Amino acid sequence: MLTKGPKGTKDLLPQDSYKWHYVENIIKELCDSFGYKEIRTPVFEHTELFERGVGDTTDVVQKEMYTFEDKGNRSITLRPEGTASAARSYIENSLYADPQPIKMYYLISCYRYEKPQHGRLREFHQFGIEAFGSKRPSIDAEIISLAIELLNRLGIVNLDLNINSIGCPKCRKDYNDKLKVYLKDNLEKLCKTCHDRYEKNPMRILDCKSERCKEITQEAPVLLDSICDDCKEHFESVKSYLDGMNIRYNIDTGIVRGLDYYTRTVFEFISKDIGAQGTVCGGGRYDGLIEELGGPSTPGIGFGLGLERLLLTMEAQGIYIPKPEPFKIFIANLGIKADAKAQTLVQELRKEGVSAEKDHMGKSLKAQMKYANKLGVHYTMVLGDDEINSGKAALKDMQTGETQEILIDELLDVLKMI
């Protein structure tokens, strides 16, 4: 137990961290060019924020939160997603008083008590963006286009973009009533899960995979056909902006996001390459959220993108991630005096921005060379008594095997020249 991380967690090991840095750096550049600035909020929040924001009937809130009481008897929860915190901060810091829209992004860890499987962990990582203050459909399209651009820059292909509109709270209530009337006669024929869904979230029944439920819902009214004129117009406009940007999408009238705050535009990016948990990115509009949390009535839209799932997709598609640059030079040494000199030299090189390494294991010269080879260094230099006394040493190119004699004092200049 002591030497085993908690269930559903995964260490990122030193030899793999460059993969995450690669993706994170591309994300940062991308957000920069789109004008989204980073926000950092705490890992934990008051439990009530998620109950109110995400919705206390959702699975996430009802059975997946890491909630505990702190020593001051406050109920605290490890964030299960990022939007609620961003919204809280927007209100708390009066960002609504600044010129709108407020555009932000975050790279965070999230926590949900779930049963782990492929593409699903208890601690997972999200890249998310949020735009507060604009109700116009062009911002919906911009948010989607940012995700598209990220996938393009990473070289990911074969992700389906599905979009839908789930209307405003008013059209959704009307629709739910309509749907319940339709389903009422067949209530007993639905699977157990859907039977439960009938009261809780009838729209989810449309998404059920059981054949019987599919049959029953085949003729059910479609939400997209039932939304109000304003919502319809908004959706049409989003689509035409996407068309204008050459973004291909499917309209999936079955998309029902599992968090309560969503309104109007909702969308998902699905990967077929990573098993059952294929939703790499999911998001949508949340025009009621800020007000629900006690702020001024403010529209907003954003998405969350699962970094583990993104990396899994890249791996499945065989996308190459550039490996970090190896050391420029390894300075091997023999004897106490040479070791001290090597230590000094390495420090001087590093100070000047030249990556350098030496032995710290007391290895034999041969073993040091082997080690240097394994590190993939460009050059090696051997220091022994002879070199210390003469002030000259052989600089060896590990690719060609060629050596050239140089003055030890000029090592930095020589390395900077090649």
Place this chain on the structure above:
RNA sequence: GUGGGUAUAGCUCAGUUGGUUAGAGCGCUAGAUUGUGGCUCUAGAGGUCGUCGGUUCGAUUCCGAUUAUCCACCCCA
């Protein structure tokens, strides 16, 4: 929360129809004439065969439980 699979070396996996000292490849460490890597060869270290219990003269092997892990449902990123 429900269902199914798996558990032998650091990693990937053989294997024992129940029987003395449990194997391979890779990796790691050391060596193949004096102070030079890659290729090759040799040697070494490393496992209470996930844990507990049962059957048995004897269990790593059969049975049960438990834990971990993987996959799917559910849910979502």
